[in-house]
Amino acid sequence: MSSKVWEVHLSELDNPSPLAVALVSQLNESLWWIRRHTVDKELLLHEAMARILSKGGIYTKTYDNSKVSEALENYLDGSAGKDEAEWIRDILTESKVTLSDLRVRAFKDAARHIKMVDDLIHRQHQTIRHLQRSIDSIDYKSRLIKRMDLELAALESKQSVKGALTLDDEPS
């Protein structure tokens, strides 16, 4: 996925220079961070859900966040065993919450950290914008230089033809 994005970005550039390649690689990294932070948002919710469940009902005495977290992850994935699924259902009943209630409460609890992750994603978007502008300016510069070279070559050839004609006109 990542290498495909990288190839697409490079193919859009007309004869990429080393600097353009360096900037595209930074852009690619920013995209990776956006994906990573998006997963983090879901993980934060999951963490908060596990915390609420661990604190709930009779399980206050056997508080074990990591155990609940693992069981909940399997339960949400649908890969939980019979005992594990029953255990999670028991905790939900004991805590007097449904799965959707739990998610809402977890979202409220984790709001501060989710906002931080949103800031991190926003920062990556801004970074991408900066990098795109820089790549555009390099690309535009190289096209401009190429166009000027072509114009110069055209002028030179025009001049040399004119010169040849002038030479021809001169009496021998």
Place this chain on the structure above:
Amino acid sequence: MTMNLRRILANQCNALKSTGPRSASGKRASSQNSRKHGLNSAPNFESSLEYRALIELIAEEGFSAFVCADIASGLLNYRRVMDAYYDTYTSPEPVDEFLRDVNVKASNPIFRELLSPSGSEPQDVREMATFFADMQRQERRKGGPVSRRSSDTHKLIRYQRNGIARLSRAVRHG
């Protein structure tokens, strides 16, 4: 289990009596405690091999020597920030599971037992319990590993903003 709990609480109580490092080397080591990412120190790229190699590559694109130096240091500075960002993200402050999960109210008899040799008053036990409850609240407020790495990397946003703005300015104005 109770012995283990008593031992941990005793260690933490003893740690409260600590007055910090005394030797010169200890003080020098602890003076670096708050230093985490090193992004506040001024970088010196000019002597590095990468810097010279970058300048040579960028110069081939028709930029002036001054602009080449600006772009190369901008790029290396941005990489420095992103490397620190990655390091911070992958090594968040560890969760103190004991402090987070311990039942402070149920630990009162242990506090009493630990403080009794010095003939402590019930007031001392209450103060100790309040102190641990505060520490536990702070620990829980920091959240789990994902919350910690999010808030740690969030602190690096301003370095990232400055780094990319510097690089972008150098490239576009070159």
